[in-house]
Amino acid sequence: MRVFVTGASGWIGSHTVPHLLAAGHDVVGLARSDASTRRIEELGATAVRGGLDDPSVLRAAARDADAVVHLAFKHDFTDYEGAGRTERAVVQGFLDELADSGRALLLASGLAGKPGQVITEDDPTAFTGPEAPRGGSDGLVLAAGERGVAGVALRFAASVHGAGDHGFVDILARTARERGVSGYVGDGTHRWPAVHVSDAGRAVALAVDKATTGGTAAHVVAEEGIATRDIAAAIGDALGLPVASVDPADAMDHFGWLGGFWSTDIVASSERTRERLGWVPTGPTLLEDLAAGAYDHVARG
Structure with missing residues (x-):
């Protein structure tokens, strides 16, 4: 075609x-x-x-x-x-x-x-x-x-992640570097798929x-949903920064336009997609990617 x-x-x-x-x-x-x-x-x-x-x-x-x-x-x-x-x-x-x-x-x-x-x-x-x-x-x-x-x-x-990403996780990492702390909102139990x-x-x-x-x-x-506090912790580890909770009332001020989205609990299944397409994800998880240095470019500036 x-x-x-x-x-x-x-x-x-x-x-x-x-x-x-x-x-x-x-x-x-x-x-x-x-x-x-x-x-x-x-x-x-x-x-x-x-x-x-x-x-x-x-x-x-x-x-x-x-x-x-x-x-x-x-x-x-x-x-x-x-x-x-x-x-x-x-x-x-x-x-x-x-x-x-x-x-x-x-x-x-x-x-x-x-x-x-x-x-x-x-x-x-x-x-x-x-x-x-x-x-x-x-x-x-x-x-x-x-x-x-x-x-x-x-x-x-x-999060569509990987080395070279300039999407949401990259923005979160850059925000962490600028603020000097890797933040999550509230108790960080809300989740993001990846x-x-x-x-x-x-x-x-x-x-x-x-x-x-x-x-x-x-x-x-x-991945159906990863706790945002775990993502923040992985970003903190990758950049050598402390990790802290951000009050929900301050999320927009701290994270900018991404604050509302970063505060939302999003969990999604792909079971039907995998069956219909014969798709089996084989790449690293988001936390594995962060640990492996996929976002080290942020630390380098």
Whole structure:
């Protein structure tokens, strides 16, 4: 198949493209810069220049593809609503192009909506409507079957970790270095799910091959939930910093925009995803990654 991937040079995308190529697919990746172009070509894929604000480029690439894997997102938390509007427009454009074709649209999403309860693939999305996070694009993809598209919401764990990560765990580690203490909120018993980036990339590639017309959710989760105080302790050990509780009332001040998310109890099962895709995570756990030095770059500055 010909697979068009947005975010192909990014954290998850660069670990997905090799698995797609190994499966025999022809991969085209969206590149918004010369550096992105080089990275995509180094991976062995073909680059097409453009960005999320180039609807004609996106739709043309989708038109020529058998499947679209949309991993890119504007991570601009100073204008998160604007990023959501862009996301919704991009996904609607892809759905318009793929309508009534039975082709697949896979979308990067997250896990939310049931604090303290185990989230399963059968749970409805919390992201619906244009004002929802990511413009409610998760809901659009889960309803893709109504338009004759094989929609898959890729619900990634809160931590997609590994050497080179610049996501949430990297931010927590940098916050710890700046504050001089690795913090968790309250008693730290609330949990975060995790998956190693190598396993995440393999799961996405498997989901491309197994997508069927309709709307399904795939939970890209290796560890259902790790206590945040244990994550904070591992960060503290890795950076040689003390570990301390942060009062919930001070979480936003201490951790910035990530404070609310870091305070939330998120537990997710991937049992159905593993069965459906034949996916068996084999990468290191988050705590193993931290102990092995995957985030030592933070200590080095």
